[in-house]
Ligand code: ADP
């Protein structure tokens with residue numbers, strides 16, 4: 001589904017990703033862990049096509065297409081979803097309105113018909129039920145005054161509604177209490193399917209107590225320096241990143 005080969009990315013004139021390679025199959029959950037400043041968020045941002053991330057070399061294929069050649073909207077339409085580390089607030093814009101606009105933009109880009117408000121509400125109810133969520137966030141302004149946990153809950157809801165093939169969640173556990181963390185994990189678990197893959201970026205191991213990843217990677221100094229099963233996350237929890245940093249050799 002996703003194949004990243006020897007990716008080099010520069011941000012603000014500085015080399016951040018230095019030869020990153022990664023392959024994700026449909027249905028898999030991959031966790032990306034690693035020390036602060038390693039380039040985890042940069043990876044998510046470059047996959048989503050955000051501005052300011054200069055791809056110097058390397059390639060990214062998504063379902064056999066050159067992802068990097070697509071505009072951000074085209075990437076979203078083709079099924080890539082990036083949940084933002086710090087979701088933006090849009091004061092005065094009703095969340096339901098925003099979600100419907102996002103869904104319809106995606107459907108339009110795919111050549112599908114737009115949903116009217118009745119059809120959309122039906123979809124919303126279905127997704128709320130799947131995630132066991134209340135509808136309390138829907139009539140508020142987008143992210144305005146949302147707690148960290150509410151923002152994450154809303155993100156998971158967006159994800160459910162947009163039904164991406166590849167969902168990238170960045171630092172979903174930063175500053176979250178244990179209940180909010182469980183909400184995120186339950187959402188991810190409810191949305192796991194054989195056709196959908198997740199890239200879960202996390203600094204801490206604790207989110208992985210609730211989401212069992214298929215593969216855990218350590219990103220350090222702009223590259224994947226170690227990959228393994230769920231036990232790798234536990235090792236990192238116990239020993240930190242220092243033992244891995246020792247094996248990072250300078251990029252050629
Ligand atoms: P992580 O998510 O692993 O903590 P990031 O990808 O956020 O790491 O950042 C990697 C490095 O890139 C850091 O040194 C950070 O300061 C730098 N960086 C990221 N974004 C920018 C930016 N927009 N401008 C300048 N430097 C940036």
Ligand code: MG
Pocket residue numbers: 036037041
């Ligand atoms: Mg960081």
Ligand code: MG
Pocket residue numbers: 040041042085171
């Ligand atoms: Mg980050």
